[in-house]
Amino acid sequence: MLKRTLILGVTGLMSSWIYAQTQPPAAAPAAGQAAAQAAPAAGGTMTPVQRSDSAPKGTLKNPYQDTDTAVVEAGGKLYLNYGCNGCHGGTGGGGMCPPLTNDVWVYGGDDDTLFRLVAYGTQILQEKGYSRKAQENVVGPMPQMGQVVKTDDDLWRILAFVRANYHGAPECKFGCTGN
Numbered sequence: 434m435l436k437r438t439l440i441l442g443v444t445g446l447m448s449s450w451i452y453a454q455t456q457p458p459a460a461a462p463a464a465g466q467a468a469a470q471a472a473p474a475a476g477g478t479m480t481p482v483q484r485s486d487s488a489p490k491g492t493l494k495n496p497y498q499d500t501d502t503a504v505v506e507a508g509g510k511l512y513l514n515y516g517c518n519g520c521h522g523g524t525g526g527g528g529m530c531p532p533l534t535n536d537v538w539v540y541g542g543d544d545d546t547l548f549r550l551v552a553y554g555t556q557i558l559q560e561k562g563y564s565r566k567a568q569e570n571v572v573g574p575m576p577q578m579g580q581v582v583k584t585d586d587d588l589w590r591i592l593a594f595v596r597a598n599y600h601g602a603p604e605c606k607f608g609c610t611g612n
Contacts, residue, residue, distance in 0.1 A: 481552035481588045482579035490562075493545040495589050499596035508594030511587050520573065525598045531569040536601025539567050542608030547592055552579030566608075 484493070497504045512518060512525075525533035540546050540555075540563050550558050554577035582588045599606050 479585045480579055481548065481582050481585050482577075484585035484588075485549045485552045485579065488545075491543075491545050493548045495544045495548075495592055495596075497589055497593040499593050499599075501593065504590055504593050505597040508590035508592070508597075511582075512591050512594050515578065515582055515587075515591070517578075517591065525595055527571060529571065530573040530575070531571055533595045534598050534600045536599075536605035536609060537567050537569050538605075538608050539565055539569055541566055542605065544592065544607070546608075547595075548585075548588060550575055551582070551588060551591075553577055554579075 479487070497508075499505060513523070517525075518528075520528055520530035521533050522528040527533075531537070531539060536542075538547075540550050540558065546563065549561070549563070553561065555575045557577060558575075579588075582591070596606065602609070
């Protein structure tokens with residue numbers, strides 16, 4: 434059963450990624466909508482791996498708020514387009530990989546750690562000195578998505594979407610002591 438679930442999850446992830454790669458670029462927003470959207474994070478032209486490699490550990494901070502509905506909506510679309518839902522579920526509630534909506538942050542809940550975890554994946558993150566701080570019932574290895582997610586700005590928007598869907602203890606939204 435686990436093997437079938439894993440195969441279905443990987444197939445879903447690949448299908449979502451292929452779909453995203455074959456879609457035409459979105460039309461430019463109307464003038465009124467453009468004003469409502471937040472400016473790109475530090476240029477938004479680096480890949481997530483380039484951004485992670487260029488910043489000292491602990492310095493990456495999401496420029497977007499999870500209360501900005503335009504950013505959260507854009508992040509939700511990116512979350513689906515990049516296939517995050519294939520492993521973490523449609524709104525981040527979990528699947529074959531951990532939920533993103535509770536207060537268990539396996540490597541830590543701060544912006545810097547989450548950004549690097551997605552960019553590098555678990556193996557490279559651990560090689561760079563990060564270690565598990567918590568355990569989750571379902572913990573598959575995070576693949577290296579930093580070359581799949583096109584820009585650091587896209588990743589920041591996805592992380593704003595994840596934060597907006599958080600349902601854990603309020604004091605643990607960005608990580609708890611010992612987590």
